[in-house]
Amino acid sequence: MTVTTGAEAPELAGNPLLGSMLDLKNDSLETFLRARREHGDVVRITAGPPGIRATVYGVFSAEGAQQVLAGESANFRKDNAFYQEVRESFGNGLLTSQDEDYLRQRRLVQPLFTRRRVDGYAAAVAAEVTTLTGEWRDGGAASVDVLQEMARLALRAVARILFGTDVDAAVRIVERSFPELGAYVLRRGFSPLNVPRSWPTPGNRRAAAVHRALYEVCDRIIAERRASGRTSDEGDDLLTLLVGAESAEDGSFDATELREQVLVFLLAGHETTATSLGFALHLLGLHPEARKRAREEVDRVLAGRTPGAADLDALPYVTQVLKEAMRLFPAAPVVGRRAVAATEIGGVTIPAGADVLVAPWVTHRHPDYWEDAERFDPDRFTPEAEAARPRYAWFPFGGGPRACIGQHFSMLESVIALAMILQRYDFEAIDTEVPLTSAITLQAAGPARCRLIPREA
Numbered sequence: 065m066t067v068t069t070g071a072e073a074p075e076l077a078g079n080p081l082l083g084s085m086l087d088l089k090n091d092s093l094e095t096f097l098r099a100r101r102e103h104g105d106v107v108r109i110t111a112g113p114p115g116i117r118a119t120v121y122g123v124f125s126a127e128g129a130q131q132v133l134a135g136e137s138a139n140f141r142k143d144n145a146f147y148q149e150v151r152e153s154f155g156n157g158l159l160t161s162q163d164e165d166y167l168r169q170r171r172l173v174q175p176l177f178t179r180r181r182v183d184g185y186a187a188a189v190a191a192e193v194t195t196l197t198g199e200w201r202d203g204g205a206a207s208v209d210v211l212q213e214m215a216r217l218a219l220r221a222v223a224r225i226l227f228g229t230d231v232d233a234a235v236r237i238v239e240r241s242f243p244e245l246g247a248y249v250l251r252r253g254f255s256p257l258n259v260p261r262s263w264p265t266p267g268n269r270r271a272a273a274v275h276r277a278l279y280e281v282c283d284r285i286i287a288e289r290r291a292s293g294r295t296s297d298e299g300d301d302l303l304t305l306l307v308g309a310e311s312a313e314d315g316s317f318d319a320t321e322l323r324e325q326v327l328v329f330l331l332a333g334h335e336t337t338a339t340s341l342g343f344a345l346h347l348l349g350l351h352p353e354a355r356k357r358a359r360e361e362v363d364r365v366l367a368g369r370t371p372g373a374a375d376l377d378a379l380p381y382v383t384q385v386l387k388e389a390m391r392l393f394p395a396a397p398v399v400g401r402r403a404v405a406a407t408e409i410g411g412v413t414i415p416a417g418a419d420v421l422v423a424p425w426v427t428h429r430h431p432d433y434w435e436d437a438e439r440f441d442p443d444r445f446t447p448e449a450e451a452a453r454p455r456y457a458w459f460p461f462g463g464g465p466r467a468c469i470g471q472h473f474s475m476l477e478s479v480i481a482l483a484m485i486l487q488r489y490d491f492e493a494i495d496t497e498v499p500l501t502s503a504i505t506l507q508a509a510g511p512a513r514c515r516l517i518p519r520e521a
Contacts, residue, residue, distance in 0.1 A: 070413030073121055074103040075110065083110035083117055088254060092502050093397055096426050100124040106412040112256030118145075120254070120400075120419040122426070126433060126454035128409045129422040132401055133456070134464030140401035142466075144419040146253030147400060150504065152261065153249050153275060155324025158469065159332055169325070170469065176226070176302055182473045183373035185225050189477045190370050192221045193484040200489075200516060207494060209511045210349070211342035214481075215239055218334035218341065221477055226302035226329055227285050234281040241274045242331050246503030248274075253400075282326040302329060335505050336395040336460065337474045341481055342512060344389035347440050349493030349514045354442060355486075358382050362486045371483045379479055382486075384442035386478050390460040392440065395505050397425035399462060424459055425506075433457035490517040 076099045078084035087095040088111055099107040105125035111118050123132055132140045142162055151160045158169045175181065196217050200208060216235050223231040231238075248271040252258045261268055289303050306325050348355040358381055365378045376383070398421045406416045414420060429437040433453050434444070443449065450458075461468040468474070485491075491514040499509040 070408040071411055073106050073108040073412045073414075075108040076103060078110060081113055083112060085111035085256075089251075092250075092254075093425050093500065096122055096124075096398065096421075096423050097429065100426050100430070104410075106410045106414075111254060116256040118254065118256040118419075120421055121414050123409055123414075123420060123422050124426045124430065125410060126427055126430070126456040129427055129459060130454070130456040130463065131407075131409055132420060132422050133399070133459070133462060133466070136407060137464040137466065139404045139407055140420060141404060142401065144253075144400050144402040146249070146419075149249045149253040153245055153271070154327055154331070155320070157324045157328030159328045172305060173302060173469065176305070177469050177473060179472055182476055185473065186371070186373040186476060186480060188225050189221050189480045190372075190484065192217060192224060193481045194370075196220075197485065197488050201518065205516055207513050207515045210345040210491075210514050211338070211498070211508050211512045212239070214342035214345065215334065215338040217481060218338040218477065219330075221337075222330065222333040223285070226333060227289070227326070228301045228303060229285050229288055231281070231285070231330075234284070237277050237281055238330065241278050242335075242505075243503050243507045245271060245274045245278070246505060246507070247501070250503050278327060278331075279323060282323045282330065285326055285330075286322060332468075333470060333473075336390075336468070336470075337477050339393060339395040339506055340386050340390045340460075340474070341478050342508075343393040344386050344478070344482055345485065345491065345514060346493055346495075346498065346512045347389055347392070348385065349491050350496060351440055352492075354385065354440070355490070358385055358482075359486045359490070362483045366483065366487065368487070371480050373476060375483075376476065376479050379483060380446075381442060382479055382482055383475070384445040386475070386482060387445040387458070388440060388442045391428045391434075391444070391458055392438075393500075393506055394424035394428060394460040396460070396462070397502050397506050398423045425502075427456070428458060428460075430457070488519060490519060491515060492517070 076084055076095070079086060084095060087098075088109075095109070099109055099122050105123065105128055107122045107124070109120050109122055111120075123129060142160060147160055154160065156165065158166070158173065161169055196213065199205075216239075219231060219235055219238060223229055248267060251267075259265060259268070261271075285303065286307070289307060303326070306322055348358060361379060361381045365375060371379070400419065400421045403414050403416060403418045403420055407414045428434065431437065434457070456463060461471040461474075494513040494515055495511055498512045501507050501509045
């Protein structure tokens with residue numbers, strides 16, 4: 065609703081000279097939580113010295129998130145400074161494109177993400193889990209960093225299924241490069257003043273090197289496909305569609321566009337799955353009763369066989385564990401937009417041109433929807449409990465017309481992987497606390513190790 069009569073948003077108190085810049089730099093997630101605790105569901109947050117101070121409006125209620133992402137999504141575009149920085153680093157792929165360009169790209173890849181098509185990926189996911197757990201067994205692993213291992217699993221799976229290739233040689237590059245480049249983007253996206261990227265500062269030089277390393281991975285994937293001579297007649301994966309993409313209006317993707325699409329799907333395609341799986345294992349490692357309940361469900365339903373897509377509905381508690389992990393540790397803790405026209409949210413006016421963020425990290429802990437919000441409780445996601453909450457009290461995959469195209473793929477992969485690991489191992493958390501940092505996505509600043517206890521065959 066476009067208005068001019070709403071109240072002015074309260075401002076989060078900060079440093080007189082720098083606003084909340086230092087708080088955001090030191091712990092942005094806690095800063096957003098504090099903003100809601102102290103001022104409510106719509107809060108103005110400033111950063112930088114007077115005269116060049118940046119302002120963002122935090123929207124923390126489920127109703128506000130729904131308005132921004134779905135109800136009035138046309139008024140909230142990916143035009144803010146943060147997304148401009150994302151485009152500079154990751155290109156104009158499905159994640160960042162808009163309008164007709166976005167619709168064209170989404171139409172192209174949508175056939176790969178229908179429920180029927182995704183269900184067909186179950187066997188490939190199971191094969192990757194078998195490979196990973198076999199490596200643990202053959203290597204005599206007594207413990208693993210579950211966040212690191214699930215990132216490796218998810219990256220392998222997305223590369224195999226979407227690109228038809230093996231990325232083991234690139235896993236370390238992606239694991240290291242994505243968080244580093246993401247932190248660089250976040251710093252620039254929320255800074256009131258940036259030097260040009262072309263200036264040879266240490267930060268710019270390092271970001272450019274990381275950027276080149278990621279593009280080299282993408283170029284290798286594309287070159288291997290071209291060299292193979294594989295065509296769409298032999299079966300379509302994402303890379304086959306992208307390499308052969310043509311339209312009457314635009315022609316084929318050029319080399320830059322193709323590389324950008326591969327990069328977006330390589331990174332975004334594994335990040336949510338890796339985060340949800342890694343933290344689900346960490347949380348189960350901390351909570352033996354929940355772990356026992358999940359394991360008993362897996363044993364009862366599967367009786368030792370490999371799970372498939374048809375088993376997902378029969379594993380409700382495993383699914384609830386994953387949803388609760390995504391509530392507590394959403395892969396995208398904040399989502400930014402820019403208001404085209406003045407809009408009222410929760411009785412507060414958001415001015416035209418204002419930067420706006422919705423924050424799963426905050427809404428997923430909102431006391432109006434979640435009692436004792438920091439407590440791990442998978443029973444928050446029984447069908448009855450879900451039906452009693454607003455739709456956008458939980459939105460780890462975003463929402464509205466820009467909702468994640470791969471959310472069913474992510475859930476299928478996560479349920480199958482968690483079930484198979486529970487079949488093979490019991491595990492206990494070694495690290496009870498995992499320090500976190502936020503770049504483009506949620507990142508661990510330390511290990512999340514679990515002790516592995518092989519189960520009897």
